[in-house]
Amino acid sequence: MLRGPGLLLQPASRGGEARTAALRRPHRDRLGWRCGMKSIGTAATTATQAATDAAAASAPIDERFRHLVELSSDYYWEQDAQHRFVLVVQRDGFDAENARRYLGKAIWELEGAPLHGTWDQHRALRDERQPFRDFVVHRADGVGGMRFVSISGNPVFDAAGAFAGYRGIARDVTQRERHQRLLELDRTVTRLLADTTHSADALRAAIRAICESEGWEAGQYWGLDAANDVMRFHVGWNVADERIERVVERAKSLVIGRGVGLVGAVWQTGEPLWIPDLTREARLFRKDIVEQTGWKNALLVPVVAKDQMIGVLDFNARCIPEPDEYLLHVIGVLGTQIGNFHQRAVALERLTESEERYASTVELAAIGIGHVGGDGRFIHVNRRLCDMLGYSREELLERTVRDISHPEDVDVTRPLAAKLRSGQIDHFKVEKRYLRKDGTTIWVRITVAEKRGPNGEPLYDISVVEDISDRKLAEARVEYLATHDEMTGLPNRTMFGQLVGRAIESAHRYGRSFAVLFIDLDRFKIINDSLGHEAGDALLKEMASRFRQCLRGSDVVARLGGDEFVVLVDEVGEASQAAAVARHILSAALKPVPIKGQECRVTASVGIALCPQDAEDVQSLMKNADMAMYLAKEEGKNNFQFYSKEIRALSVERMTLESNLSKALERRELSLHYQAKVSIRTGEIKGVEALLRWWNRDLGAVSPAKFVPLAEDTGLIVPIGKWVLQTACAQAVAWQRAGLAPVCMAVNISPRQFADPDLLDDIASVLKATGMDPRLLELEITESMVMHNVEQAVRKLNAIKELGVRLAIDDFGTGYSSLAQLKRFPIDTLKVDRSFIREIPNNDEDKAITEAIIAMGRTLGVTVVAEGVETAEQQAFLSSHACDEMQGYYFSRPSHPEQFADLLRLHTPSPRE
Numbered sequence: 001m002l003r004g005p006g007l008l009l010q011p012a013s014r015g016g017e018a019r020t021a022a023l024r025r026p027h028r029d030r031l032g033w034r035c036g037m038k039s040i041g042t043a044a045t046t047a048t049q050a051a052t053d054a055a056a057a058s059a060p061i062d063e064r065f066r067h068l069v070e071l072s073s074d075y076y077w078e079q080d081a082q083h084r085f086v087l088v089v090q091r092d093g094f095d096a097e098n099a100r101r102y103l104g105k106a107i108w109e110l111e112g113a114p115l116h117g118t119w120d121q122h123r124a125l126r127d128e129r130q131p132f133r134d135f136v137v138h139r140a141d142g143v144g145g146m147r148f149v150s151i152s153g154n155p156v157f158d159a160a161g162a163f164a165g166y167r168g169i170a171r172d173v174t175q176r177e178r179h180q181r182l183l184e185l186d187r188t189v190t191r192l193l194a195d196t197t198h199s200a201d202a203l204r205a206a207i208r209a210i211c212e213s214e215g216w217e218a219g220q221y222w223g224l225d226a227a228n229d230v231m232r233f234h235v236g237w238n239v240a241d242e243r244i245e246r247v248v249e250r251a252k253s254l255v256i257g258r259g260v261g262l263v264g265a266v267w268q269t270g271e272p273l274w275i276p277d278l279t280r281e282a283r284l285f286r287k288d289i290v291e292q293t294g295w296k297n298a299l300l301v302p303v304v305a306k307d308q309m310i311g312v313l314d315f316n317a318r319c320i321p322e323p324d325e326y327l328l329h330v331i332g333v334l335g336t337q338i339g340n341f342h343q344r345a346v347a348l349e350r351l352t353e354s355e356e357r358y359a360s361t362v363e364l365a366a367i368g369i370g371h372v373g374g375d376g377r378f379i380h381v382n383r384r385l386c387d388m389l390g391y392s393r394e395e396l397l398e399r400t401v402r403d404i405s406h407p408e409d410v411d412v413t414r415p416l417a418a419k420l421r422s423g424q425i426d427h428f429k430v431e432k433r434y435l436r437k438d439g440t441t442i443w444v445r446i447t448v449a450e451k452r453g454p455n456g457e458p459l460y461d462i463s464v465v466e467d468i469s470d471r472k473l474a475e476a477r478v479e480y481l482a483t484h485d486e487m488t489g490l491p492n493r494t495m496f497g498q499l500v501g502r503a504i505e506s507a508h509r510y511g512r513s514f515a516v517l518f519i520d521l522d523r524f525k526i527i528n529d530s531l532g533h534e535a536g537d538a539l540l541k542e543m544a545s546r547f548r549q550c551l552r553g554s555d556v557v558a559r560l561g562g563d564e565f566v567v568l569v570d571e572v573g574e575a576s577q578a579a580a581v582a583r584h585i586l587s588a589a590l591k592p593v594p595i596k597g598q599e600c601r602v603t604a605s606v607g608i609a610l611c612p613q614d615a616e617d618v619q620s621l622m623k624n625a626d627m628a629m630y631l632a633k634e635e636g637k638n639n640f641q642f643y644s645k646e647i648r649a650l651s652v653e654r655m656t657l658e659s660n661l662s663k664a665l666e667r668r669e670l671s672l673h674y675q676a677k678v679s680i681r682t683g684e685i686k687g688v689e690a691l692l693r694w695w696n697r698d699l700g701a702v703s704p705a706k707f708v709p710l711a712e713d714t715g716l717i718v719p720i721g722k723w724v725l726q727t728a729c730a731q732a733v734a735w736q737r738a739g740l741a742p743v744c745m746a747v748n749i750s751p752r753q754f755a756d757p758d759l760l761d762d763i764a765s766v767l768k769a770t771g772m773d774p775r776l777l778e779l780e781i782t783e784s785m786v787m788h789n790v791e792q793a794v795r796k797l798n799a800i801k802e803l804g805v806r807l808a809i810d811d812f813g814t815g816y817s818s819l820a821q822l823k824r825f826p827i828d829t830l831k832v833d834r835s836f837i838r839e840i841p842n843n844d845e846d847k848a849i850t851e852a853i854i855a856m857g858r859t860l861g862v863t864v865v866a867e868g869v870e871t872a873e874q875q876a877f878l879s880s881h882a883c884d885e886m887q888g889y890y891f892s893r894p895s896h897p898e899q900f901a902d903l904l905r906l907h908t909p910s911p912r913e
Contacts (some may be wrong), residue, residue, distance in 0.1 A: 074169040077102070079153070081165050083126060107137065107151065129155040129163050136173060148177040182330045185213045189334055199345030200235045206338055207313070208237040210331070216315040217295070218244055220251065221303070221338070222263050223311045231256040231263055231312065243292050254285075261285025266300045266312045272328050273300040278316075294318050301331050305339035313338070368444075368465035371451075376400040379460060388444075388467050390437035401463075406433035406441060413448070420450050421458065431468065443472040485559040487537055488544035496558035496566055500618045503568060507611055515578035517567040518607040518625035519547070519585060522637040523784075524563035527600050529755030530789035535595045539602065546588035550581060566622070575610065575642065582606045582640035590638065598789070603638035605629050614643045627651035634709075654710065660696050661707055661716055665723060669696055672727055673894035676903060677746070677865055677887045680879045685907045687744035687778065689887065690728035691894045692720070712750055721753040722762050729772040731897055740901060741908035746778045746808065751785050760799055767803065774804030778829065782810050786825060794824050801826045808865070812853060822860060830857045834868025834888075841873050854881050 076089035085102040102110060108119045125132050133152040153168025192205040207219040218238035222231040233252045238244045259268040265283055266273050275281050275298040278290045289295065297320040303311035313335050323331070368385030370378050377400045386393050389404060402410055409432040416428040427449040433441050447464040483495035491499065503514050521543065528536030540563065547557045547565060554570040567585070572578050589604035607628025615621045624643040631650055632641040641647065664670050670692065677687035694702045711717040725747050732745040753759060767774055779800065786793035786809070797807055808829035809822075832853050836846045850866070857864035866878050869888035878886055892903060 074171045076167075076169055077153075078156075078167040079106075079165045081163055082106075083123075083166065086165070087167075110139075126166070131155065136177065138177075146174070147172065148174045150176075181213060182327075185209060186330070186334065188213075189337060193337065193341040199342060199349060202345065203235045203338065203342060204237050206334075207235070210313075210334065211237055211239075211315065214315070214327075215317060215320055216299075217241070217293075217317045218248060218315070220248070220314045221311055221342075222256065222314060223342070224267075224309065225255075228255075229258065231267055234311065241293075247289050247293055256285065262298060262300055263312045263314055266302050267309065270302050270304075270309055272302065272332060273298075274323060274328075275299070276322060299323060299331070301328075301335045303335045303339040303342070305336070305343040310339050310343060368463075368467070370396075370463045370465065372401055372461040372463055374458065374460070376402055385465055388436075388442065388465065389434060395437070404434050406435055409433045413446070417448070417461075420448065420461075426450075434465075442467055442469045444468060485561075488541055488559050490544050490565075491556060491558040493558070493560045496556065496560075496568065497618050497622075499556055499558075499568055500621060503570060504611060504616060504618065504621075508616075513572045513613070514611055515567075515569040515572045515575075515581075516609050516611070516621045516625045517569065517578065517582060517585070517640075518609075518622070518629040519565040519567065519589075520605050520629050520633065521563035521565075521589065522603040522605055522633070524602055526751045526755070526785065527595075527602065527789075528563075529752070530785075530792055531596060531598075531600070535600070538595050539593055539600060542593050543589060543602075546591075547585060550584040550588055555581070566625070572610065575608075578608050578610065579640065579642075582608060586638060586640065605632035605637050606640035607632055607643065608640060609643040624648070630654060657699070657702065657707060657710055658714060660699060661694070661711060661714075664694055664696070665719060670694055670720065670723065671896075672724065672731070673896060674731075674900040675887060675894040676892045676900070676907070677744075677885045678891045678907070680875065680883055680886050683907065685743055685904060686885055687746055688732075688900065689746040689780070690724060690731075690748075692724055692748075693894075708750075712752055715752060717750045717752050718756055721748075721750055722766075724748075725762065726766050726770070729766050729770040729777060732776060733770050733772055734897075735901060735904065738901065740904045742773070742776055743904065743908065744776050744778050744806065745772075746780055748780045748810065749785075751782070754781060754785050754796070759796075760803070763800065763803055763805065767805075775806070778806035778808050780808045780810040780831065783812055790824065794826075797826050811867075822856070827860075827862055829863045829865055830860075831887075832864065832866045832883075837866050837868045837874055837888075840877050847877065850878075850883075851881055854878075854883050857884075858882070 076087070077085055078087040080086050083106045084104050085107075086104075088102050108123070122132070122135055131152075131154045135151045136148055137151070138146050138148045149170055150173040151168065151170045153166040156164045156167050158164045188209045189206045192209060193202050203221050207221060210216065211219045218236065220236035221234045223234035225232050232255060236248055236251075238248050256264050256267075258264055262273060262275065262281070262283055262285065264285075276296075278284060278295055278298055281298075284290070293316070295316045295318055297317050299315045299320075301313045301315075302309050303313055313331070366384060368388045369382045370385050371380040373379045378397050381393060381396050383393075386396055389396065391399070401413075405412075412432045413428075413430055416425070416430060419425045420428060427447060429445065429447045431443065431445045434444050436442060445466045445468045447466075449462050451459045451462055453459050481492075483492060483498075484490065485492045500516065506512060507514060521539075524536065524539065527539060540559070543565070544557070544559060547567065551557060551567065551569070556568040556570075558566050558568075560566055567581065569578050569581050585606060586604050589602055592599035592601050594600075607625045607630070609615060609621050609624035609628060611621055614624050624647075627647050627650070628641045628643040631647050632639050634650075635641065660669075671694075672690045673693050674688045675691055676685045677689065678684065679686050692704055692708065694704075694707050696702060708717070711720055728745050728747050732743070736742050749759075756762075763779075766772070767777070781797075786797070800807060806828040807826060808831055809825070809827055810831045811833040812830045830853060832850055836850050836853075839846045840850065841847060854864050863884045865885040865887055866874075866883050867887050869875055869878065869886040869890045871890060874888075875886060875890060895903070
């Protein structure tokens with residue numbers, strides 16, 4: 001038998017005419033390990049082989065034997081009858097020391113446990129003097145590894161046939177056993193990865209198999225967190241050892257960067273790393289690990305999948321021999337196998353998770369989802385669709401889409417479905433009605449797409465169903481509100497304009513006339529501000545109901561907003577017909593409305609415009625009726641007025657006034673004049689009233705009777721009133737600082753000001769800013785302002801009194817107050833309205849009313865002031881009935897601050913007196 005580099009030439013067996021010399025080449029498995037020989041035969045002639053045999057026979061037997069042993073990879077041995085070694089022939093790698101260790105001893109006294117079977121079985125075989133083959137034993141090699149030896153032997157008998165012992169050969173099969181072990185490890189890892197469904201369990205089992213096969217005490221898989229560019233502990237296995245378990249437990253929380261520690265080094269280089277002595281390793285991430293575990297060796301292998309590193313395998317032990325290239329190759333193959341598995345497993349888990357998430361999402365979705373077969377029958381439905389339609393899942397799967405569709409909507413989807421089948425569209429959306437199990441109807445919006453198979457064949461339709469019933473109701477509500485007033489249910493401005501437009505067309509077509517009435521409620525704002533918006537809303541609803549009852553079936557009343565209403569009176573032959581409707585409306589508005597235990601009273605001002613006489617378009621008709629309504633207000637309210645050219649002129653004047661008044665403060669066009677209040681008994685000035693005046697460069701001096709009501713209507717009275725209060729208080733303080741005697745300054749408060757929630761703050765801030773003594777400030781309110789909501793008025797008046805300010809009721813006698821009600825108000829002064837003073841002493845009724853008011857004031861203990869005193873007779877009457885003070889032209893006209901200062905010096909005692 002001849003050897004060459006990777007080749008073995010061995011003579012063929014004898015016995016044939018022609019024999020074959022086999023040229024044999026080693027054959028390796030997929031791990032790279034030699035697992036057999038491939039033979040290439042060559043024919044040899046009988047003559048050639050005979051010559052070879054003859055030459056061999058001529059050599060001495062001992063010489064031939066010696067050469068045979070030297071060339072063999074085995075070594076020869078002999079045993080005596082007691083199975084003790086008596087001869088061991090040396091060979092390369094088996095020195096004299098090893099040979100002497102065997103002599104005189106049985107094999108079971110020298111080697112470790114057999115790899116297969118037991119020593120007892122081996123001894124029994126020998127005791128029967130039977131030949132044995134390939135009995136493998138193993139022992140430690142002294143460097144942390146194991147050596148495996150295969151022994152074969154035949155019994156030897158002497159000439160008498162007595163058993164003389166054994167002779168045989170032994171071979172070191174460490175590489176062969178290692179090969180078998182690694183093949184088994186490969187099969188085991190492959191099986192584990194194939195049989196285990198959960199990736200973490202499979203990886204842990206594979207790592208355990210590698211550790212137990214190669215003697216590692218712990219193995220860990222560090223996976224790549226690509227999103228954060230770090231390595232994290234993924235899974236591991238270790239022997240039962242508390243110290244190791246503590247180390248592994250801490251490793252689970254570690255995050256390792258590229259190039260950090262041993263794991264990071266392998267990550268960075270992509271190459272396996274063998275550490276023979278961890279105690280001397282500078283790259284060790286945590287050196288306390290070695291102290292706690294006693295580990296000395298480490299092997300780290302990159303885990304690769306599709307040419308991309310996805311992790312690192314890290315093995316550790318106390319004493320492991322240095323791995324050769326073959327072991328590194330095998331572990332690398334296993335690492336790649338693990339990497340591919342892990343990547344597939346992660347992908348599968350993500351797919352499974354995605355499918356489960358999709359299934360749960362579909363099932364728990366807030367919208368209905370159904371799959372519909374070609375026959376229109378449901379083949380899958382989610383919970384929401386069942387709840388939406390009121391069916392159980394089983395009941396709905398027994399029905400078709402047609403079964404649950406509203407009869408009027410059965411064919412709504414048919415043309416779109418045909419386009420979907422033909423491929424003209426890939427989906428469609430439609431709104432239709434479904435019938436619930438209880439028979440009620442719901443509106444749904446359906447999105448439908450077609451699911452096709454791999455060959456393009458239609459499988460089923462996917463329908464996404466959204467309940468839009470609430471939206472449809474909301475749209476109907478919005479449509480209603482677009483044409484109706486929500487609070488009263490009357491048509492709104494938009495719808496009324498449409499109705500007037502149709503009436504205009506009809507009037508043109510048939511030569512008819514109709515009227516538009518514009519209605520504004522007088523004193524509504526006072527009630528709304530004093531009693532609150534709920535009371536105001538209740539009043540508006542009541543008025544809307546009353547106005548409806550005043551009309552014929554063909555007439556229409558609408559609410560424009562606020563306290564404004566409009567009426568369309570159809571087919572008016574004469575203006576008197578429109579006037580009759582207006583009278584009914586005025587009468588209906590005048591009746592008291594009980595709200596919150598009180599009787600609220602309002603009146604109405606009505607403007608009338610006729611079509612086609614006054615205008616022939618919607619906008620002009622509404623505008624003209626509005627102008628006529630304003631004239632009705634200026635004429636004392638609670639009346640109606642027809643539109644005329646004169647009214648247009650008045651309307652233009654009003655608009656001019658309003659435009660200029662809005663800028664009057666900014667332009668400093670407003671000023672205050674002051675009128676004295678005089679003691680009837682002594683003639684001394686006891687107080688002064690601030691009176692507002694307006695002079696405009698274009699309009700000249702504008703009467704307060706024109707601009708004050710306008711300011712009240714537009715809301716401009718609030719900022720103007722605050723300016724009046726500020727200016728009057730500042731003037732009073734200026735007079736005092738000039739050495740004049742202090743007198744009480746009276747300032748009027750309008751209804752809007754009184755209802756303003758900031759009134760108290762405004763009063764307090766003015767007093768503080770000007771330094772005005774609150775005892776010298778008197779606020780005048782009208783009787784009607786406090787009578788609409790007595791409780792609220794009392795609370796506000798008491799709050800004003802707490803500031804130290806005096807209170808007066810102006811124009812007393814024109815309202816509906818009684819002595820019992822007056823006693824509840826914290827007033828200091830009653831002012832008799834000028835309308836009762838004007839006819840004294842000629843009008844006995846006015847005299848009686850004035851006497852009663854003076855007596856009432858005396859009873860209440862308040863000061864009584866008579867307004868509008870212009871004659872000596874009026875003064876004498878008031879003096880005879882013990883009226884306290886008077887105000888009017890008889891004593892002084894309203895004057896500028898400088899003029900009034902001169903008056904003060906003449907008619908008040910000096911402050912030093």
